[in-house]
């Protein structure tokens with residue numbers, strides 16, 4: 001089954017629109033991921049999850065948006081960032097194009113936390129001003145689908161950037177891109193007050209994310225090599241465990257997509 005938009009012809013796309021297919025837009029970034037992972041880590045992850053969900057739901061995967069809002073990483077070489085307004089507008093125009101071809105259900109799968117705010121604003125705009133229903137699935141939503149045990153392990157080690165989670169996924173999908181001989185353990189410079197306030201918000205992931213984004217303004221001030229985790233980022237899960245975790249995330253999301261497909265603006269809140 002063909003799932004990638006860039007591999008289809010226009011009559012094939014037209015048939016998919018008539019069938020009511022969902023289009024998934026994977027969104028990543030081009031930003032530093034420590035000394036052991038490539039700059040394209042987030043777009044590889046967004047693409048992988050989108051493909052798995054599309055195969056389970058007969059959806060289409062639009063070309064990955066490889067650049068996002070990554071200003072917090074600009075002190076490290078190779079990072080490319082859009083202004084948040086540019087990202088909002090690019091995504092808005094991509095969604096409008098797809099909606100104008102008759103697609104009524106569009107999902108944005110975003111693997112980079114920094115894209116969160118600009119993307120939510122494009123999605124709101126599209127839901128208010130187009131005929132399409134747009135669902136946003138960001139990093140917090142994605143990790144909420146992880147098996148409980150792994151989620152707990154990541155939370156305990158503050159695995160935030162280029163850590164065990166991302167290394168495990170890249171190790172599965174592009175093992176050739178993990179630099180295993182690199183000393184990857186970062187010197188993390190998170191102050192005691194930040195750790196204290198995070199502890200108070202222990203069971204509240206959304207609040208923890210807000211607190212973190214209020215202090216994660218510049219990664220070079222938080223970590224010497226760009227990674228942000230208290231574990232050794234190279235100590236990834238083995239491939240079969242990562243495969244299972246990815247399948248669980250994609251499977252749970254696919255289930256939601258199948259139900260969500262049946263909803264519609266006109267239906268509203270009718271019982």
Ligand SMILES: [Zn+2]
Nearest residue numbers: 041042162166
């Ligand atoms: Zn990342």
